[in-house]
Amino acid sequence: MKKRYRFLFNFIFKHAKDWIFISLIFNILLGFLPLASLWITENLVNEISKMISSKSGADFGPLLHLLFIQLIILLFSFSSGNITRLYDTHVAERLNYHLTKIVSIKAASVPLAYFDLPEFHHHHERIHGHLGERVLSPVKRIYAFVKESLTLFSLIGYLLSTHWGLSVLSMLAIVPTLIVQMRFSSQQFVMMKYQTPNARKANYFALLLNSREIAKEVRLFKLKDYFIQQWSKFYRKNMNEYLTLLRKQEYIQIGLYLLTSLLYVAAVVLVISLLRSTSLSIGAFVAILQSFERTQNSANSIAINVSQFYKDHLYITDLVGFLSFKEDKIIEYTGKTPFPHTLQKGIRFHNVSFKYPFSERPVLKDISFEIKSGEKVAIVGANGSGKTTLVKCLMGLYPVEKGQIYFDDIPITDMNRDDLYEKITCIFQDFVRFNLSVKENIAVGSISDINQLSKIQSASKKVEIHDLITSFPDQYDTVLGRVLMDGEDLSGGQWQKIGLARALVKEGEIYILDEPTAALDPLSELEVFEKFENLTSNKTTIFISHRMAAARLADRILVLKNGKLIEQGNHWDLISLNGEYANMYRMQAKWYE
Numbered sequence: 001m002k003k004r005y006r007f008l009f010n011f012i013f014k015h016a017k018d019w020i021f022i023s024l025i026f027n028i029l030l031g032f033l034p035l036a037s038l039w040i041t042e043n044l045v046n047e048i049s050k051m052i053s054s055k056s057g058a059d060f061g062p063l064l065h066l067l068f069i070q071l072i073i074l075l076f077s078f079s080s081g082n083i084t085r086l087y088d089t090h091v092a093e094r095l096n097y098h099l100t101k102i103v104s105i106k107a108a109s110v111p112l113a114y115f116d117l118p119e120f121h122h123h124h125e126r127i128h129g130h131l132g133e134r135v136l137s138p139v140k141r142i143y144a145f146v147k148e149s150l151t152l153f154s155l156i157g158y159l160l161s162t163h164w165g166l167s168v169l170s171m172l173a174i175v176p177t178l179i180v181q182m183r184f185s186s187q188q189f190v191m192m193k194y195q196t197p198n199a200r201k202a203n204y205f206a207l208l209l210n211s212r213e214i215a216k217e218v219r220l221f222k223l224k225d226y227f228i229q230q231w232s233k234f235y236r237k238n239m240n241e242y243l244t245l246l247r248k249q250e251y252i253q254i255g256l257y258l259l260t261s262l263l264y265v266a267a268v269v270l271v272i273s274l275l276r277s278t279s280l281s282i283g284a285f286v287a288i289l290q291s292f293e294r295t296q297n298s299a300n301s302i303a304i305n306v307s308q309f310y311k312d313h314l315y316i317t318d319l320v321g322f323l324s325f326k327e328d329k330i331i332e333y334t335g336k337t338p339f340p341h342t343l344q345k346g347i348r349f350h351n352v353s354f355k356y357p358f359s360e361r362p363v364l365k366d367i368s369f370e371i372k373s374g375e376k377v378a379i380v381g382a383n384g385s386g387k388t389t390l391v392k393c394l395m396g397l398y399p400v401e402k403g404q405i406y407f408d409d410i411p412i413t414d415m416n417r418d419d420l421y422e423k424i425t426c427i428f429q430d431f432v433r434f435n436l437s438v439k440e441n442i443a444v445g446s447i448s449d450i451n452q453l454s455k456i457q458s459a460s461k462k463v464e465i466h467d468l469i470t471s472f473p474d475q476y477d478t479v480l481g482r483v484l485m486d487g488e489d490l491s492g493g494q495w496q497k498i499g500l501a502r503a504l505v506k507e508g509e510i511y512i513l514d515e516p517t518a519a520l521d522p523l524s525e526l527e528v529f530e531k532f533e534n535l536t537s538n539k540t541t542i543f544i545s546h547r548m549a550a551a552r553l554a555d556r557i558l559v560l561k562n563g564k565l566i567e568q569g570n571h572w573d574l575i576s577l578n579g580e581y582a583n584m585y586r587m588q589a590k591w592y593e
């Protein structure tokens with residue numbers, strides 16, 4: 001509780017200190033406005049009735065005086081809404097900017113394994129949207145509470161000065177309203193929380209229907225009806241539950257209005273009897289009825305604000321929960337040792353075993369091998385044998401469960417993680433095709449070089465994509481993809497060259513290619529690997545491929561099967577071993593006979 005509100009207060013204080021004070025003063029003034037209004041009404045009505053009943057000439061002086069004050073009050077009351085709305089929106093936008101930034105930085109810095117956790121995604125989804133407004137909301141509610149309480153107590157005081165029964169009647173409606181409204185809010189929030197998984201599924205299907213990437217499949221496989229049906233199933237379930245709750249709440253709300261109206265009628269009866277028995281002025285009569293109505297509005301407003309505050313409180317809990325999201329099962333490397341300037345000995349896996357944090361299935365089983373500095377290694381094996389997982393562990397994206405990985409005898413657990421990412425370059429099989437310019441698409445390999453066009457050009461020349469790029473009217477500023485704007489579309493093979501250029505632009509120590517060449521024909525793939533080997537001649541390279549002809553080029557081949565390293569050696573060693581590799585090689589050789 002404390003932590004949440006410390007965060008909230010510090011955050012708003014840091015970015016909207018002026019708003020905290022100005023808004024409070026404004027609300028205090030607004031809190032007394034209804035009482036001032038009533039005082040004017042009472043006096044105006046009395047003054048007018050005096051004028052009507054007066055037989056001698058009317059004195060307009062006091063009336064004009066009262067009308068002038070009334071004008072000021074009206075002006076303040078009408079314009080206050082616009083001014084506060086504008087000021088609040090201004091501050092909310094400012095907070096939104098800062099919070100969206102904090103949330104995005106958090107999402108981009110958590111361990112990769114968090115993205116395997118549905119709870120992490122649900123959390124993210126719940127706090128999504130209008131962050132500034134929602135963070136400001138609890139403070140606005142407190143201020144509104146202060147404002148309405150001042151109004152309520154000043155008016156109850158006014159009613160009390162006339163008759164205690166009037167204040168009792170007006171207060172009788174407050175308690176049930178307060179309880180019911182608070183209950184409504186918590187029900188709605190609980191519903192939103194448990195509906196998140198279904199809402200995410202509905203959004204996912206809606207996204208599939210709108211996504212450019214899968215537009216081909218949607219048409220070709222006639223998936224439209226199936227996806228709409230799935231979307232509708234999840235959407236309607238949530239919608240029906242929400243509407244049922246809303247209906248129930250509306251019925252209760254009508255019951256509450258009935259109670260309030262009865263209390264109002266009782267108050268009117270009491271005032272009429274007072275008119276008859278005491279010397280109550282006509283102005284006071286009008287003001288009492290107005291103030292009775294106004295206390296009900298204030299009570300309602302207080303109840304809504306308290307109950308909505310509860311909703312806001314749950315939201316803040318979620319937001320702070322997301323910002324401090326931690327899953328104990330997921331360990332992080334927090335070492336400080338820098339990566340060696342140049343790798344001397346190489347990489348060593350020592351009895352490494354691994355299973356994904358939320359799975360019981362072992363993926364890597366007791367793996368040990370060494371890669372010498374500058375060596376070219378290929379990893380082969382059937383689908384799901386653990387090749388990508390092995391390189392993910394090597395890059396420190398997933399911490400290993402048992403065993404150790406060494407870089408020149410420095411354990412990965414001691415290594416500075418950012419330094420490690422800096423020295424290892426990997427192009428994955430599903431590398432991202434950004435809807436950004438060619439220049440950016442290549443420079444993401446080493447984003448600090450975004451303005452070094454000669455470096456970017458040199459990388460693209462090496463992978464022979466420079467000529468194509470310069471044939472575009474905007475050359476390196478040409479946008480790739482057509483989602484954000486009217487850009488150029490590249491073929492699968494051309495994109496892969498962009499991917500390789502991305503790897504080359506970074507001057508790393510270790511280069512990993514995880515099948516980024518899968519879309520190329522076997523001969524082109526072979527060519528790319530040969531070329532890549534030459535371009536990175538003195539660097540350590542690891543490439544994963546299903547094509548044994550490409551693996552032949554490697555100094556050493558590691559063969560994985562069901563998470564175990566079953567063979568290693570060069571092509572001829574493994575052929576003469578006549579094991580798994582030789583088998584795969586012969587099978588593939590047959591395709592080309």
Ligand SMILES: Nc1ncnc2c1ncn2[C@@H]1O[C@H](COP(=O)(O)OP(=O)(O)OP(=O)(O)O)[C@@H](O)[C@H]1O
Nearest residue numbers: 116356359363381382383384385386387388389390
């Ligand atoms: N994030 C994850 N969480 C849980 N299990 C995973 C995750 N990623 C991969 N796996 C599992 O780990 C096993 C090894 O997957 P991996 O991607 O390493 O195989 P691979 O040898 O690279 O396969 P392929 O040749 O098909 O790319 C698979 O059984 C896969 O289901």
